[in-house]
Amino acid sequence: MAQSKIALVTGGSRGLGKNMALAIAKKGLDVIITYNSQKGEADTVVSEIEAMGQKAAALQLNVGEAASFDAFYAEVSKTLITTFGTDKFDYLVNNAGIGVHASFAETNEADFDSLVNIQFKGPFFLTQKALPVLNDGGGIVNISTGLARFSSPGYAAYASMKGGMETLTKYQAKELGARGINVNIVAPGAIETDFGGGMVRDNAQVNTFLASQTALGRVGLPDDIGGVVAFLCTDDARWITAQRIEVSGGMFL
Numbered sequence: 001m002a003q004s005k006i007a008l009v010t011g012g013s014r015g016l017g018k019n020m021a022l023a024i025a026k027k028g029l030d031v032i033i034t035y036n037s038q039k040g041e042a043d044t045v046v047s048e049i050e051a052m053g054q055k056a057a058a059l060q061l062n063v064g065e066a067a068s069f070d071a072f073y074a075e076v077s078k079t080l081i082t083t084f085g086t087d088k089f090d091y092l093v094n095n096a097g098i099g100v101h102a103s104f105a106e107t108n109e110a111d112f113d114s115l116v117n118i119q120f121k122g123p124f125f126l127t128q129k130a131l132p133v134l135n136d137g138g139g140i141v142n143i144s145t146g147l148a149r150f151s152s153p154g155y156a157a158y159a160s161m162k163g164g165m166e167t168l169t170k171y172q173a174k175e176l177g178a179r180g181i182n183v184n185i186v187a188p189g190a191i192e193t194d195f196g197g198g199m200v201r202d203n204a205q206v207n208t209f210l211a212s213q214t215a216l217g218r219v220g221l222p223d224d225i226g227g228v229v230a231f232l233c234t235d236d237a238r239w240i241t242a243q244r245i246e247v248s249g250g251m252f253l
Contacts, residue, residue: 004054005138006089007233008032008076010063010126011096013042015193016143016225020093023226024233025049025056030084032076034061034096057083063096063122064114069129077133090138091233092130094123094165097143099195104156112157119161124168137180141232142169144187144244150252162187166244173242182241184232189248191220215250224249 007024011017012033021031022045031049035042035058042058049056057079061072080086097119100111127140134140144166147159166185173183190210192201199206200219211218228247231237 003084003086004028004030005091005233006030006032006080006084006086007091007093008034008089008130009093009095010034010061010123011036013038013045013058015195016188016191016222017093017095018045019222019226020095020229021045021056021226022048022052023230024091024093025052025054027230027234028054029091029233030055032057032059032079032089034059034063034072036060036062036096055084061096063094063126064117066117066121066125069126072126073129073133080133088133088135090135091141092127092134092138093141093143093229093233094127095143095229096122099155100158101154101197101199102157103154107157115157115161119158120164120168123165127172131176134181137238139181139233139237140172140176140183141229142166142172142183142185143229144185146187146189146246146248146251148187149246169244170242177241182232182238184237184240184243184245186225186229186232187244187246187248188225189214189220189246189251191222191225193222210251213252214248215253218249220247220249 007029009021012021013035021033046056046058142165144162147155148162169185190200
């Protein structure tokens with residue numbers, strides 16, 4: 001039997017990352033997820049993927065600590081051999097992240113530095129250090145936000161990091177194209193998850209307002225996003241690169 005392709009999804013233990021990991025497994029790929037602190041949740045996702053007939057593993061990673069990446073990839077290399085019987089993987093999904101809600105005037109340096117490390121420096125160097133173990137002909141999926149296209153007060157720092165990721169995506173696509181690696185960025189709109197303290201999910205007023213500003217008439221659900229990311233981790237998407245794909249139901253058009 002042919003070797004299944006393998007995707008590595010950061011922050012895959014809950015929320016959108018979990019949805020992405022399960023959607024990718026449904027496409028017939030094996031999956032490595034990372035978790036920051038929730039090992040139990042990550043193990044549950046692994047079990048769900050294995051129940052689909054795919055192989056899976058969970059590894060601890062804090063994407064905000066670039067100094068830990070060499071040790072992390074040593075673990076990845078070991079896991080690839082022991083769990084998957086190979087030495088490389090095919091797709092990297094840079095999903096892990098945090099949200100900080102503060103006006104531009106009130107954003108403090110500690111939160112700014114945390115956002116730089118987790119949302120920009122982390123994926124920059126995590127992807128750089130993935131290159132020796134990423135198969136030619138594979139792909140990278142970065143994650144942005146609708147907030148990089150339209151502005152909603154309170155996200156100046158967060159959205160600026162995502163704007164940086166959108167520019168980086170084009171450079172990665174250009175420079176890695178010679179290896180047949182495609183690189184795209186998916187920009188979700190407002191989604192009902194626990195992100196940002198569950199504001200979109202739990203605040204009826206916010207939910208109703210955002211639905212009224214969305215062409216398709218509701219806010220997003222995790223299931224709206226995972227399948228798009230999974231599609232980008234297949235050969236059907238092989239001729240798509242350097243694209244920003246907004247998955248927002250048509251917010252603020």
